Amino acid sequence: MNNQFENLLTKYKGEGPYLYIDNQVMIDAASGTFNLPLGYTHPRLNEKLKQQIDRCAHLSSSYTHQMSQEILKKLLPYLPAEINRMWLRDVSGSGAVECAIRMAQKATGRSGVITLYMAHHGQSLATAQISGNAFRIRDFKVVIPGSLKIPVPSNIENQSDDYDMDKYIDLDQLLEFGSNNNIACLIIEPVLGNGGNIVIPQEFYRYIRDFCDRHNIVLVADEVQTGFGRTGTLFASNGYAKSLNPDIIVFAKGAGGIGIPIGGVLMKEKMDVLEAFEHSSTSGANPLSLTALNETISIIEDEKILDNVQTNEKYLREGLFSLQDKYPEISNVRGLGYMFGFDTPSPAFAAQCIEMAASFGLIIRGARYGKSATLKVRPPLICHRAHIDEIVSKLDKTFEALTRTQTQAIA
Ligand SMILES: Cc1ncc(COP(=O)(O)O)c(C=O)c1O
Structure with missing residues (x-):
């Protein structure tokens, strides 16, 4: 019996846009590897x-x-x-x-x-x-x-x-x-x-x-x-x-x-x-x-998923722009539908963001195999406004924590 394999596999459980890893719940704003429009699970498709x-x-x-x-x-x-x-x-x-x-x-x-x-x-x-x-x-x-x-x-x-x-x-x-x-x-x-x-x-x-x-x-x-x-x-x-x-x-x-x-x-x-x-x-x-x-x-x-994306595209964009207005470390918010990205000061900073976001239960991904300063926000297409609020709020916490850490490091 390969118990170790089973243990590793059952660590992870998806539910719509959420991924549970042991006891931690993560909202996945990267849609897996950008391949989960319906989330990790969808009862009808399952x-x-x-x-x-x-x-x-x-x-x-x-x-x-x-x-x-x-x-x-x-x-x-x-x-x-x-x-x-x-x-x-x-x-x-x-x-x-x-x-x-x-x-x-x-x-x-x-x-x-x-x-x-x-x-x-x-x-x-x-x-x-x-x-x-x-x-x-x-x-x-x-x-x-x-x-x-x-x-x-x-x-x-x-x-x-x-x-x-x-x-x-x-x-x-x-x-x-x-x-x-x-x-x-x-x-x-x-x-x-x-x-x-x-x-x-x-x-x-x-x-x-x-x-x-x-x-x-x-x-x-x-x-x-x-x-x-x-x-x-x-x-x-x-x-x-x-x-x-x-x-x-x-x-x-x-x-x-x-x-x-x-x-x-x-x-x-x-x-x-x-x-x-x-x-x-x-x-x-x-x-x-x-x-x-x-x-x-x-x-x-x-489920009128295209309507959902078209309706909430502006909401997601505005949420990201509000963060850009608040944090000088965010620039060039861009995208359409549920396919957004923005720039951070450096690839190293982007990597820190990904790690910090994970600690707040948010999955985001970078670009160009970690060689880019860009971060991408692309929730599953089933996400509604409440999910977008959750993603933007967790991004806010991420940047607040990171910029606080940096200010402390300088002081
Ligand atoms: C635009 C584009 N084309 C092709 C591919 C290759 O797809 P796959 O990884 O399924 O082979 C990718 C993968 O990320 C992609 O983003």
């Missing part, structure tokens, strides 16, 4: 999953295709007009991003991928290579020929949706003189998640849509973090980032509702180019994942 596990946890993909198509029908009203196909063969965001790259490469006959400096697209060899955070790939050798990284157009300071494109690099010139003209796709997170909750100005979406159209480059929205309601619409591509009008949308994380692994790709018909043997994985679209995905969509609809 029940469906239990029923399914008693039937079977695995079926080969030849049996599940029709189920995926039924789920696609439910997603259609939330998708940009021409996106009407789905490839559901992954259990992770990294796998799904690779699927999108494969589609773009096969459809265009080119190989390169354009991504943003602060992007995060995954952990696999290829997706880590095209992400920012270059320290992660120092020791690993893989190259997607022709790939380029471009700077992030950021309006963090003035919080405006417009962007002066004259300040940005000329992508046409970059393509002509700085590349071998071998670009298959441009991948962008509508809000850069791991990079520091950076809200991309809408003007930039229009600019890259036009650029991709003129050069026949496939535009991919990596909605692994922004998908499934995080920004107040089911996908950012159907809300704040509408003008991106992507050819492919990648999703994972929140799609499993309470953390059930699933990853997939939604695409325009012209991108439906792969043969089954060209991209799949053993557990892709397994019945548990499909149950989670299907039920998550229904719960989002029945």
Whole structure:
């Protein structure tokens, strides 16, 4: 009997947005690993999953295709007009991003991928290579020929949706003189998640849509973090980032509702180019994942979760701005939906905040693997105003305690 394992496992118990660790209760303002829109547990989804596990946890993909198509029908009203196909063969965001790259490469006959400096697209060899955070790939050798990284157009300071494109690099010139003209796709997170909750100005979406159209480059929205309601619409591509009008949308994380692994790709018909043997994985679209995905969509609809996020977005923003007004250590509050971030004086300070917040029963997370001074606040989407009050009040206590400690240290 492996008692030690059992002891470790049963230490943790979730309930909606709360995580109980032994006797301590924590409100999770990071939604786990940004993958728990419905919290750690959701009675209706839990029940469906239990029923399914008693039937079977695995079926080969030849049996599940029709189920995926039924789920696609439910997603259609939330998708940009021409996106009407789905490839559901992954259990992770990294796998799904690779699927999108494969589609773009096969459809265009080119190989390169354009991504943003602060992007995060995954952990696999290829997706880590095209992400920012270059320290992660120092020791690993893989190259997607022709790939380029471009700077992030950021309006963090003035919080405006417009962007002066004259300040940005000329992508046409970059393509002509700085590349071998071998670009298959441009991948962008509508809000850069791991990079520091950076809200991309809408003007930039229009600019890259036009650029991709003129050069026949496939535009991919990596909605692994922004998908499934995080920004107040089911996908950012159907809300704040509408003008991106992507050819492919990648999703994972929140799609499993309470953390059930699933990853997939939604695409325009012209991108439906792969043969089954060209991209799949053993557990892709397994019945548990499909149950989670299907039920998550229904719960989002029945419990009016998008309305909840849209209604309380302002409340959360104002709560964070009130803290910014109070503490000089907080700056650049930014975000949309339930996807917010702000800057602190340094990565070391951010790490202290995370630790101090935990002592007050609050889970928050940093960015860029602890190398950033940004902190992120992204509660589960089921959170109401009372939860937001609790999160803001615990953040207040955190900063009060930290700034008091610092003042004492100076005195
Ligand atoms: C925007 C984005 N894309 C892709 C991924 C990779 O997803 P996964 O960790 O499920 O492979 C992540 C993970 O954090 C992500 O944030």
